[in-house]
Amino acid sequence: MNSFASNNNNQSNLIAGQSATILGPYETTIPRVTPGGSGSNSTFSDYFLFDASYVRLSSLNLTYRIKGKILSNILQGLDITFQATNLFTITKYPGFDPQGNWSNSRFGTGMGVDNSQYPNAKNYNLGFKFTLK
Numbered sequence: 001m002n003s004f005a006s007n008n009n010n011q012s013n014l015i016a017g018q019s020a021t022i023l024g025p026y027e028t029t030i031p032r033v034t035p036g037g038s039g040s041n042s043t044f045s046d047y048f049l050f051d052a053s054y055v056r057l058s059s060l061n062l063t064y065r066i067k068g069k070i071l072s073n074i075l076q077g078l079d080i081t082f083q084a085t086n087l088f089t090i091t092k093y094p095g096f097d098p099q100g101n102w103s104n105s106r107f108g109t110g111m112g113v114d115n116s117q118y119p120n121a122k123n124y125n126l127g128f129k130f131t132l133k
Contacts, residue, residue, distance in 0.1 A: 052098040052114075054091035060084045068133070079129035086122045 021029040066078040091098045097119035 050093055050095070052091070052093045054089050054093060054098040056089045056099075057087040058085060060087060068131075074133060075130060076133045077131040079127075079131075081125075081127040081129070083125040083127070084123065086120045089119075 023029065061081070061083050063079055063081045066080070068076040089098065095114045096116060097114070099119075
């Protein structure tokens with residue numbers, strides 16, 4: 001996870017309702033809230049380092065076919081299809097999405113950095129396919 005303030009992205013839910021305790025002139029319990037990290041220099045810190053292990057069911061497709069013997073004289077068959085995406089994620093990661101959401105394509109640069117973007121939406125689809133005689 002990156003810094004508290006991340007320009008146009010959402011803020012971390014880890015700082016909700018918290019205040020920094022000042023320990024000294026240059027020490028607090030929570031880093032300064034600035035875009036791009038402390039001092040606006042985009043410095044990474046292990047303060048926001050979390051285990052992002054997860055198990056996710058990202059896609060499910062089920063189809064059931066009813067043969068023509070059960071149906072009326074005009075139908076040869078009926079297929080009922082249920083499709084779903086992003087059904088659930090099991091994780092202890094405190095952010096929005098443990099998968100990370102980087103935008104840099106170079107290997108090692110920005111990979112695994114959580115910019116607090118919203119996770120993918122859940123989608124459910126139900127379909128019917130009628131086969132006529």
